[in-house]
Amino acid sequence: MGWGAAALMLLLPATMFHLLLVARSGPARLLGLPPYLPGPEALWSPWALLLWLTWLGLQAAFYLLPARKMAEGQELKDKTRLRYPINGFQALVLTALLVGLGVSAGLPLGMLTEMLLPLAFVATLTAFIFSLLLYLKALIAPASALAPGGNSGNPIYDFFLGRELNPRICSFDCKYFCELRPGLIGWVLINLALLVQEAELRGSPSLAMWLVNGFQLLYVGDALWYEEAVLTTMDITHDGFGFMLAFGDLAWVPFTYSLQAQFLLYHPQPLELSMASVICLINAVGYCIFRGANSQKNTFRKNPSDPRVAGLETISTATGRQLLVSGWWGMVRHPNYLGDLIMALAWSLPCGVSHLLPYFYLLYFTALLVHREARDEQQCLQKYGLAWREYCRRVPYRIVPYIY
Numbered sequence: 001m002g003w004g005a006a007a008l009m010l011l012l013p014a015t016m017f018h019l020l021l022v023a024r025s026g027p028a029r030l031l032g033l034p035p036y037l038p039g040p041e042a043l044w045s046p047w048a049l050l051l052w053l054t055w056l057g058l059q060a061a062f063y064l065l066p067a068r069k070m071a072e073g074q075e076l077k078d079k080t081r082l083r084y085p086i087n088g089f090q091a092l093v094l095t096a097l098l099v100g101l102g103v104s105a106g107l108p109l110g111m112l113t114e115m116l117l118p119l120a121f122v123a124t125l126t127a128f129i130f131s132l133l134l135y136l137k138a139l140i141a142p143a144s145a146l147a148p149g150g151n152s153g154n155p156i157y158d159f160f161l162g163r164e165l166n167p168r169i170c171s172f173d174c175k176y177f178c179e180l181r182p183g184l185i186g187w188v189l190i191n192l193a194l195l196v197q198e199a200e201l202r203g204s205p206s207l208a209m210w211l212v213n214g215f216q217l218l219y220v221g222d223a224l225w226y227e228e229a230v231l232t233t234m235d236i237t238h239d240g241f242g243f244m245l246a247f248g249d250l251a252w253v254p255f256t257y258s259l260q261a262q263f264l265l266y267h268p269q270p271l272e273l274s275m276a277s278v279i280c281l282i283n284a285v286g287y288c289i290f291r292g293a294n295s296q297k298n299t300f301r302k303n304p305s306d307p308r309v310a311g312l313e314t315i316s317t318a319t320g321r322q323l324l325v326s327g328w329w330g331m332v333r334h335p336n337y338l339g340d341l342i343m344a345l346a347w348s349l350p351c352g353v354s355h356l357l358p359y360f361y362l363l364y365f366t367a368l369l370v371h372r373e374a375r376d377e378q379q380c381l382q383k384y385g386l387a388w389r390e391y392c393r394r395v396p397y398r399i400v401p402y403i404y
């Protein structure tokens, strides 16, 4: 258990650096060796550290600004509910305004692309230090504040999965903040820097770069617009906050999710308008399924008699909650994952089919969602018992109709 966690703690950052190095290399081979191994001078830069800490500080300041709404989380073991500020979209807009002001005052945004390696390094370092502090903090937390997993007694495993469910410093919720702000907004900022750099190098950004930027901005904008929905995801309600999530949120998301744009900067791809239209259509279909399914479930969970969901067929469970068996949730058991995967395909297609590298996200994401689906299935079976079995009988496919 501890060995597996230790191996992942080495493997995940190594994979991220591999991707960063390979994306800028000529052959861009996902499965090949990286072109060179970066020395300390390529990884360490005090400027990158300063920039990273400023970024975290800025996002933390935006988090603390008055919010348009305070939302309540799920009920905790001690029957209390935490409150969360809903101002993520506001943070995105304020960041965009600040960056816009900076660029018009001559800030060389494209230069950010030269700093990706040292930035990824300091983000990884921060994730390690942060997880260590979280681990220590959990030692003095009451038992009711601990996550169901991550408390095995094996320090390496617990450090990796995270011991405390909702670590907070006063009202500042560390996990909720990291899940949506620095990493997700950082991802679209890196994408934008790559677009600006491409324009500087080649006169204008390519159509492929526009598409990747547009699609991923839509995804991040959507996540922040519907921020409240993240409060019901298993990351917030079930998983502890340890190295996996800290590294995932702070380093993995911004530096590997921007892989397609990184690839395009170093490997420009021609894209015809007709093909671009097909790709836009694929993204739109994926987005409609993803948003439709997530909103349908959230509306239903908030108020089952809401007219938008009141006509849907349901199964009653012994807990008093109901399960949807028609609408999006009657098509497959995880229609939101299906939509997300279709979008992931649309993000890679602008990069052409000559390289496997831009499809890394699609491959990784498929593995992540298949694993996540199995975990969720297990939890639902425990929660709903026979009613869940009945749901599985009526909706036999998990993610892809007639296939899986």
Ligand SMILES: NC(=O)C1=CN([C@@H]2O[C@H](COP(=O)(O)OP(=O)(O)OC[C@H]3O[C@@H](n4cnc5c(N)ncnc54)[C@H](OP(=O)(O)O)[C@@H]3O)[C@@H](O)[C@H]2O)C=CC1
Pocket (backbone or CB within 6 Å): 232, 233, 234, 235, 290, 294, 297, 301, 321, 322, 323, 324, 325, 329, 333, 334, 336, 337, 340, 368, 372, 376, 379, 380, 391
């Ligand atoms: N881009 C990325 O890296 C990632 C994106 N995601 C995305 O995050 C989103 C949230 O995913 P996730 O938190 O995993 O899971 P879901 O949003 O799918 O939530 C699963 C929960 O929904 C409820 N549920 C399941 N079936 C039904 C039904 N038929 N009727 C009503 N409620 C049902 C159950 O909880 P209950 O009954 O308690 O309400 C279940 O535990 C997804 O869109 C996913 O694609 C996720 C991970 C990574």
Ligand SMILES: CC(C)CCC[C@@H](C)[C@H]1CC=C2C3=C(CC[C@@]21C)[C@@]1(C)CC[C@H](O)C(C)(C)[C@@H]1CC3
Pocket (backbone or CB within 6 Å): 012, 179, 180, 184, 219, 222, 223, 230, 233, 235, 244, 245, 247, 248, 249, 252, 253
């Ligand atoms: C480093 C590991 C290999 C894996 C780490 C996993 C994390 C990167 C993901 C776990 C769940 C996530 C979610 C989103 C981003 C990726 C992580 C943190 C999410 C914020 C993306 C935007 C979506 O709209 C969402 C539904 C809000 C997502 C919630 C889960």
